[in-house]
Amino acid sequence: MPKEYRRKSKDLGVSGTPLNEGLRSDRRAPGKSSQICDELVQKAAQISTSSEPGAPTVMDARRVPQVTITPEGGGSSREMQQEDLEEPVEGALRRKLSNSSISSNGSSVVESEDDLLSDNESKSKGIVTLEPLVDSGESKPWWKLKTIVHWPFSATQRRKLNWVQLAGHKGNFKAAGEGTILKKFSENEMQCFEKLREDALLPFVPGYHGIVEKDGESFLHMTDLLANFDLPNVMDCKMGVRTYLEDELVRARERPRPREDLYNKMVEVDSDGPTPQEHAQRGVTKPRYMQWRESMSSTNTLGFRIEGIKKCDGTCRTDFKKTRSRQDVIQVFRDFVEGNMDIIKSYLSRLMVIQQALKTSDFFRQHEVIGSSLLFLHDHTGNAQVWIIDFGKTTALPEGQTLNHNIPWQEGNREDGYLWGLENLIQTLASVSSEETSGETCCSVTKENSQTPDTDGQ
Numbered sequence: 001m002p003k004e005y006r007r008k009s010k011d012l013g014v015s016g017t018p019l020n021e022g023l024r025s026d027r028r029a030p031g032k033s034s035q036i037c038d039e040l041v042q043k044a045a046q047i048s049t050s051s052e053p054g055a056p057t058v059m060d061a062r063r064v065p066q067v068t069i070t071p072e073g074g075g076s077s078r079e080m081q082q083e084d085l086e087e088p089v090e091g092a093l094r095r096k097l098s099n100s101s102i103s104s105n106g107s108s109v110v111e112s113e114d115d116l117l118s119d120n121e122s123k124s125k126g127i128v129t130l131e132p133l134v135d136s137g138e139s140k141p142w143w144k145l146k147t148i149v150h151w152p153f154s155a156t157q158r159r160k161l162n163w164v165q166l167a168g169h170k171g172n173f174k175a176a177g178e179g180t181i182l183k184k185f186s187e188n189e190m191q192c193f194e195k196l197r198e199d200a201l202l203p204f205v206p207g208y209h210g211i212v213e214k215d216g217e218s219f220l221h222m223t224d225l226l227a228n229f230d231l232p233n234v235m236d237c238k239m240g241v242r243t244y245l246e247d248e249l250v251r252a253r254e255r256p257r258p259r260e261d262l263y264n265k266m267v268e269v270d271s272d273g274p275t276p277q278e279h280a281q282r283g284v285t286k287p288r289y290m291q292w293r294e295s296m297s298s299t300n301t302l303g304f305r306i307e308g309i310k311k312c313d314g315t316c317r318t319d320f321k322k323t324r325s326r327q328d329v330i331q332v333f334r335d336f337v338e339g340n341m342d343i344i345k346s347y348l349s350r351l352m353v354i355q356q357a358l359k360t361s362d363f364f365r366q367h368e369v370i371g372s373s374l375l376f377l378h379d380h381t382g383n384a385q386v387w388i389i390d391f392g393k394t395t396a397l398p399e400g401q402t403l404n405h406n407i408p409w410q411e412g413n414r415e416d417g418y419l420w421g422l423e424n425l426i427q428t429l430a431s432v433s434s435e436e437t438s439g440e441t442c443c444s445v446t447k448e449n450s451q452t453p454d455t456d457g458q
């Protein structure tokens with residue numbers, strides 16, 4: 001999320017959820033609606049072999065407008081943050097996650113050339129060590145809580161935590177008490193969590209326990225969704241056809257600020273990506289970079305994209321910038337679950353329940369949901385869950401205005417294509433299952449193999 005959204009939480013006066021109410025993973029394990037899944041799988045089998053229009057696509061991907069921002073003036077680059085991975089790590093997750101080969105930037109050695117070359121050092125890409133918040137002054141209380149939540153943790157519970165962070169910036173998360181984490185405060189995200197307390201989406205978002213402040217820095221205290229898993233497999237899918245706010249476009253237009261770091265990331269993936277002017281000034285604006293990312297990946301064509309995967313063997317991949325066709329995505333999912341169709345069916349069930357909840361959610365109707373992800377988690381016990389995370393760029397609409405989430409975006413209408421993306425994600429997962437069942441291989445020819453935006457037959 002952008003830094004301007006990460007403001008301090010002075011005197012917010014909000015209340016937190018008691019911890020025992022927030023640790024809800026057990027009672028929220030996905031149910032198995034296998035009959036619905038089987039029907040969906042059959043439907044997907046028909047769709048994946050059909051090139052006829054009229055299948056579930058509800059929005060034309062070619063109609064996602066590419067709004068051009070002319071870059072001028074000087075560049076600005078991101079702050080670099082150091083992460084100390086050499087200090088000893090305590091806690092159960094050390095055992096669970098330690099079989100990976102972690103490079104100096106916290107990612108595993110199995111990343112592709114794409115990301116080894118392209119990723120900014122401040123981005124997180126896999127297994128990281130979360131530091132606890134530590135006391136810096138004897139006379140100060142260790143925690144100064146801004147909420148009425150009672151902080152129950154003793155000094156011995158201030159431990160480091162080996163953790164999986166597949167997206168976002170390094171240093172955004174800290175270890176907290178058992179089963180919980182702290183995320184750098186963002187006004188937007190805090191307001192979302194507060195509103196979600198009363199919403200149909202509550203069962204699908206991490207438990208929220210209020211705001212914690214230490215030495216002037218504020219954090220959102222939330223449930224660690226990994227806590228109840230044994231050697232979890234984790235996938236982050238960023239939802240929607242648009243990954244930047246309309247406000248970001250307006251700001252970039254008023255004051256274009258080409259960034260050299262984004263230019264470098266673009267060139268490393270595609271040297272022909274920048275325009276001659278961008279090459280000349282070695283900078284691209286943020287919306288321009290974000291639009292390019294959307295068009296290279298499946299964001300524009302399918303309404304979601306894979307950001308990263310960590311598997312139970314400790315390997316991590318974040319080299320999905322060019323994973324664009326439905327068939328590519330199917331192959332990534334198949335590899336993620338290692339052919340286990342029961343996991344796919346559990347994921348499908350959960351996604352369909354989430355889809356229903358989204359359709360009834362007041363929160364969803366009243367917010368532009370940008371940059372939010374679905375976090376997929378499963379382990380060898382068969383436990384498989386999907387959670388909605390990251391509300392850093394989820395923004396309330398003006399009073400009385402609502403979104404459809406299923407119609408094309410045009411600047412000004414603030415549509416995000418979330419439901420379109422979710423429908424495509426469901427159909428894609430169903431295709432994984434149907435192809436496995438019908439014995440087709442990952443090389444099956446479908447329209448998506450063409451690498452062109454597939455807009456009328458998905």
Ligand SMILES: Nc1ncnc2c1ncn2[C@@H]1O[C@H](COP(=O)(O)OP(=O)(O)OP(=O)(O)O)[C@@H](O)[C@H]1O
Nearest residue numbers: 001164165166167168169206223224225226236390
């Ligand atoms: N509650 C949670 N439990 C477990 N893992 C989480 C949780 N929240 C986030 N993560 C992990 O951290 C990663 C980054 O989370 P998130 O997207 O919220 O961060 P961010 O800094 O807002 O990212 P960005 O800058 O891309 O918006 C996720 O991909 C996931 O791996």
Ligand SMILES: O=P(O)(O)O[C@@H]1[C@H](O)[C@H](O)[C@@H](OP(=O)(O)O)[C@H](OP(=O)(O)O)[C@H]1O
Nearest residue numbers: 001002078120123243265286290293371393
């Ligand atoms: O995935 P990539 O290619 O590394 O690109 C980043 C990604 O799109 C993030 O979503 C975005 O943060 P926000 O969503 O918070 O805007 C970040 O912007 P940033 O560099 O300004 O942080 C981009 O650099």
